[in-house]
Amino acid sequence: MTRRALASGAINLAQGFPDFPAPQELKDAAKRAIDEDYNQYAITHGSPNFRRAIAGKARAYNGIQCDPDLHITVTCGATEAMIATMLAVIDPGDEVIIFEPFYENYGPDVILAGATPRYVALRGPDFAIDRAELEAAFTPKTKAIVVNTPHNPSGKVFSRPELEAIAALCIRFDALAITDEIYEHIIFDGRRHISIATLPDMADRTVTINGLSKTYSVTGWRLAYAIAAERITAAIRKVHDFLTVGAPHPLQEAGAAALALGESFYAELTAMYDRKRAALYQALTGAGMKCTMPSGAYYIIADVGEFGFHNDVAAADFLLDEVGVAAVPGSSFYHRPELGARQVRFTFSKRDETIAAAATRLNTVTDKLAARRR
Numbered sequence: 001m002t003r004r005a006l007a008s009g010a011i012n013l014a015q016g017f018p019d020f021p022a023p024q025e026l027k028d029a030a031k032r033a034i035d036e037d038y039n040q041y042a043i044t045h046g047s048p049n050f051r052r053a054i055a056g057k058a059r060a061y062n063g064i065q066c067d068p069d070l071h072i073t074v075t076c077g078a079t080e081a082m083i084a085t086m087l088a089v090i091d092p093g094d095e096v097i098i099f100e101p102f103y104e105n106y107g108p109d110v111i112l113a114g115a116t117p118r119y120v121a122l123r124g125p126d127f128a129i130d131r132a133e134l135e136a137a138f139t140p141k142t143k144a145i146v147v148n149t150p151h152n153p154s155g156k157v158f159s160r161p162e163l164e165a166i167a168a169l170c171i172r173f174d175a176l177a178i179t180d181e182i183y184e185h186i187i188f189d190g191r192r193h194i195s196i197a198t199l200p201d202m203a204d205r206t207v208t209i210n211g212l213s214k215t216y217s218v219t220g221w222r223l224a225y226a227i228a229a230e231r232i233t234a235a236i237r238k239v240h241d242f243l244t245v246g247a248p249h250p251l252q253e254a255g256a257a258a259l260a261l262g263e264s265f266y267a268e269l270t271a272m273y274d275r276k277r278a279a280l281y282q283a284l285t286g287a288g289m290k291c292t293m294p295s296g297a298y299y300i301i302a303d304v305g306e307f308g309f310h311n312d313v314a315a316a317d318f319l320l321d322e323v324g325v326a327a328v329p330g331s332s333f334y335h336r337p338e339l340g341a342r343q344v345r346f347t348f349s350k351r352d353e354t355i356a357a358a359a360t361r362l363n364t365v366t367d368k369l370a371a372r373r374r
Contacts (some may be wrong), residue, residue, distance in 0.1 A: 001094075001316070013280075014326040014347040016152070016298060017219040020351045023265070026216055029257035033250035042249040045237045046074025046225065050160045053256035054225050062184075062195040064208060074252060075223040076244045078182050079105055081209040081236075082146075084176055084243055085226055086113040088235035089207070094143035096178075101127075101301075101333030101340060103152045103180065115143065119335040125292045127156040131165060138169050144176040145169075147196055150183040151191035153302055153333050153345045155294020155354065159189045167199045176232075179205045183297040184225070185215045185264045185266050188271050191295050197227070204229040207236070212299050214298070214349075215269065216258050222250045273298055276348040276355055283359035288366060298349040301330065305342035307369060316344050322368050324361045 001014035012019075021027075038047075051068035067073060075081040082105060090096065092114030098106045100119045118137045123130050138145075147166060149158040158166075170177050177196050197206035209222025224247075226270040227238055259360075263286045276345040277293070280300055284291050289302035304315040312329040320326045330343025347353060 001320065001326045001328055003322055008320065008324075010320050010324045011354060011361065012326045012327045013348075013350065013355075013358055014328045016214075016347045016349055018217040018349045019354055020217065022217045023258075023261070025261065026254055027216060029254035030250055033253035036253075038250045038253045040249065042074075042246050042252055044241045044246045046072060046247070047249060047252040047256075049256045050074055050252040051225075053259040054227075058260045060225060062181075062193075062208070063198040064195055064227060066227050067230075071227055071233050073226045073228075073233055073240055074247050075211075075224050075226060075240055076247050076345050077213065078180060078209050078211045078224040078303070080179065080222075080240070080244055081224045081226040082106070082178070083109045083112065084236050084239045085207045085209065085228075085232075086110060086115075086144075088239045089176060089178075089232060090115045090143050093141065095139060095141040096143060098146040098335075099129075099146070099151075100149070100335055101153050101330070101343075102146075102335075103148060106146050106148075107335065111307050116141075116337070118142075120154065121336070122154060122336075123153075125290075126155040127151070127292070129162055129165070134165070138173045138175065140173070142173050142175045142176065144178050146178050146180065148180040148309050150181075150187055150193065150294075150296025152183065153299045153328070153330075155292070155297050155299055156335075157187060157193065157295040160194055163194055163196045167196055167202050168342070170205055171201055175205070177202065179206060181208060181210045181355060182214050184210065185269060186298055187270065187296040188274055188277065189295060193296070199275045204291070207232060212255055212258055215266075217349075218258075221248070221255075223247055223251055223255050227326060273348070275317060276350070276352065279352065279355045279359065280346060280348040283355070283362045286359075289360040298347055300346050300348065301343050302327075302346060303342050304344055307365075308373075312343055313342045318368075318372075319344065319365075323365055325358050 005012040090113040327344040330340030331337035
């Protein structure tokens with residue numbers, strides 16, 4: 001959708017990356033690191049400065065106690081952290097539980113690791129967990145469950161009772177929780193981010209994956225990390241070494257500076273995204289779409305079933321080709337495409353001017369639909 005948007009001049013609300021600058025402090029720190037000659041390989045599992053900063057942040061914000069030398073692996077993005085973890089801990093014949101809708105890499109990662117994905121649907125407008133369906137998905141073959149909170153694409157923030165239910169099943173079936181917490185600071189309406197690793201008996205059976213891309217608007221830097229017990233970390237580091245060797249050294253030094261930013265940065269980040277969320281929600285609902293206001297991350301899933309198209313792909317084509325706004329067809333986030341056949345996903349990780357321009361185009365939806373029916 002990004003390539004098509006570029007080719008057609010559509011406004012790209014499909015792919016989740018900002019079109020505004022990264023914080024100046026980060027850019028200055030990266031330039032400084034290059035000038036100070038942090039230009040050769042770092043230790044493969046992460047520069048000491050960055051790992052120390054990650055450990056401090058994990059303790060202060062997430063409540064995760066970790067040793068930078070024993071429990072942290074720096075990777076080339078959360079995508080690499082996830083596949084490195086899967087290849088490190090999963091054996092052929094294992095099963096891994098994935099909630100759908102999902103970020104698109106989880107299923108292929110499981111398959112590449114030789115395991116079988118088992119999907120559990122998040123139901124209804126608020127993307128709730130069906131506890132019975134979740135419990136039925138766990139079997140003696142279950143090696144892990146992937147927990148993405150705040151959730152892409154739905155914007156769901158998993159509550160403590162939901163995480164406790166997942167943790168209880170992990171303990172009962174001796175399974176791991178592999179988390180993706182990349183949107184942890186983009187969270188709204190007074191909700192709190194909870195890392196499942198902090199729940200009782202979960203520290204040694206959780207791999208916490210996180211990174212800099214979303215919070216600091218540096219998706220192109222590809223800096224992330226995995227936090228896990230020492231025995232799991234040792235395995236992740238071996239796989240990581242053969243996948244990418246290591247993440248860019250000067251950017252790791254700048255990453256340490258990013259994690260030292262004060263509380264005001266995060267308050268301003270939340271306020272900025274809250275404003276953008278409201279603006280896009282108003283534009284989508286004004287265009288006749290039914291939406292659930294997201295509690296976290298920077299996406300809105302819209303119900304386009306009333307548009308009259310036979311599926312989500314046709315609706316997304318109409319929005320891109322005739323309205324000039326690019327979105328992602330909802331079925332791409334589901335193993336069972338029919339579950340997303342009425343959905344498209346938009347991102348509000350864009351400048352206010354971009355969202356305003358998209359809103360102007362979305363105002364034409366009703367008229368363009370009426371013209372198609374004549």
